[in-house]
Amino acid sequence: MIVANPLLVATDVPPIPAAQAWAKAYDGRHGPLINLAQAVPGTPPADELARRISEAAGTPEAATYGGLAGDAVLREALARDISATYGGSVEAADVAITAGCNQAFFAAAMALARAGDQVVIPTPWYFNHKMALDMLGIEAVPLPALAQNAFVPQPEDARPLIGPRTRALLLVTPNNPTGATYPPETIAAFRDLCEETGIALVLDETYRDFMPEGLGRPHDLFAGDWRGRLVHLYSFSKAYAIPGHRLGAMVADPAIIREVGKVLDTIQICPPRAAQGPVAWAIDGVRAWREEKRGEINARAAIFRRAVAEAPGWEISAIGAYFAFVRHPFDADAVDVGERLAREGGIITLPGPFFGPGLDRHIRFAFANVADEVLPAVPARLRALG
Numbered sequence: 001m002i003v004a005n006p007l008l009v010a011t012d013v014p015p016i017p018a019a020q021a022w023a024k025a026y027d028g029r030h031g032p033l034i035n036l037a038q039a040v041p042g043t044p045p046a047d048e049l050a051r052r053i054s055e056a057a058g059t060p061e062a063a064t065y066g067g068l069a070g071d072a073v074l075r076e077a078l079a080r081d082i083s084a085t086y087g088g089s090v091e092a093a094d095v096a097i098t099a100g101c102n103q104a105f106f107a108a109a110m111a112l113a114r115a116g117d118q119v120v121i122p123t124p125w126y127f128n129h130k131m132a133l134d135m136l137g138i139e140a141v142p143l144p145a146l147a148q149n150a151f152v153p154q155p156e157d158a159r160p161l162i163g164p165r166t167r168a169l170l171l172v173t174p175n176n177p178t179g180a181t182y183p184p185e186t187i188a189a190f191r192d193l194c195e196e197t198g199i200a201l202v203l204d205e206t207y208r209d210f211m212p213e214g215l216g217r218p219h220d221l222f223a224g225d226w227r228g229r230l231v232h233l234y235s236f237s238k239a240y241a242i243p244g245h246r247l248g249a250m251v252a253d254p255a256i257i258r259e260v261g262k263v264l265d266t267i268q269i270c271p272p273r274a275a276q277g278p279v280a281w282a283i284d285g286v287r288a289w290r291e292e293k294r295g296e297i298n299a300r301a302a303i304f305r306r307a308v309a310e311a312p313g314w315e316i317s318a319i320g321a322y323f324a325f326v327r328h329p330f331d332a333d334a335v336d337v338g339e340r341l342a343r344e345g346g347i348i349t350l351p352g353p354f355f356g357p358g359l360d361r362h363i364r365f366a367f368a369n370v371a372d373e374v375l376p377a378v379p380a381r382l383r384a385l386g
Helices: 013-025 049-058 074-087 101-112 129-135 155-161 184-197 256-268 278-286 287-309 335-347 371-381
Strands: 097-099 116-125 141-144 166-172 200-202 230-235 248-251 315-319 323-327 361-364
Touching: 013 335, 049 184, 074 097, 074 230, 074 248, 097 101, 097 256, 101 129, 101 166, 101 200, 101 230, 101 248, 101 256, 116 129, 129 141, 141 155, 141 371, 155 184, 166 184, 184 200, 278 287, 287 315, 287 323, 287 371, 335 361, 335 371
Parallel strands: 116 141, 116 166, 166 200, 200 230
Antiparallel strands: 097 248, 230 248, 315 323, 323 361
16 A cells, blocks of 8 residues: 655644535525635736736747756846845746745755754744645744734744754734734844854745835845845736646746755746746736735735624734735634634635734635725625624
């Protein structure tokens, strides 16, 4: 009998299918099902980007292998964009294009740590990050990000967690699952801590194109000599509304990028090619469209905030790009509340315990993928739970 790898067997299953299964029992009493479980763009890509991808997909080049680290045109375009966005200096040699940001994190974890090593990750965590570490045998050391701090982790809380087996510390900002955007000074303090303790800072900025109004530059980590400690992760899925084309990126010292190439060659050989050239064009070509979508998401967050305020006992602890982390009013585990919300209220969400320990009172709502006119139906369904 074939026996599966024990590390893989011990890894939690992805939670989204489980939450979707709860909704099968919903009888439609409150109207159509509202899916607030998965972070997907609520609109298709810009028309011109979609047209260019369609044309590129029919070319002979799109059907051939590309470079391990992606096509030069996209690596160069992203390097220019990051340099301009953060006020630093990034070169194409610092960039690897990956098959989505999940692959970028998996490759980063393999490049930085081995089985038995440790990576510090704040809770709530993005479940795929924890799953990747678990299946690689890398210990995820929880760093609690507390509700009283709007779920922004604190560097002083991380310091005692760093030991001789620690290889990296992970930050996700704007955050999945909470939506919290970490202040630049907090990110800089974590950078300083990583430099002091000799570990890497892995910074996942999948949602950096959806920063709240008026915050300006996310941080200044790319200024000066950044290559010694920083590994930056990015996704094109959300900002360009192309999650099915699976394009992400890692930015790091070229020495790390070379090692990551071994991982990418083994898993994927090269990232999907059809969208790379069109997305390289779109970085500047649909910038106005991207800004418009950012405004729409920020406006939707305000609509969701008003909706929750109409449901007594429910309280938003953090909200931002794509997500809100909401405290429920019941003396019950959030998994039970989330299941009731799907079965009885017709709203699919992800309960806090799916994102780590100590989160029994919170539920994640992913509001970006629903229309503005749908959200006003939420408070009545929350109130219906009693």
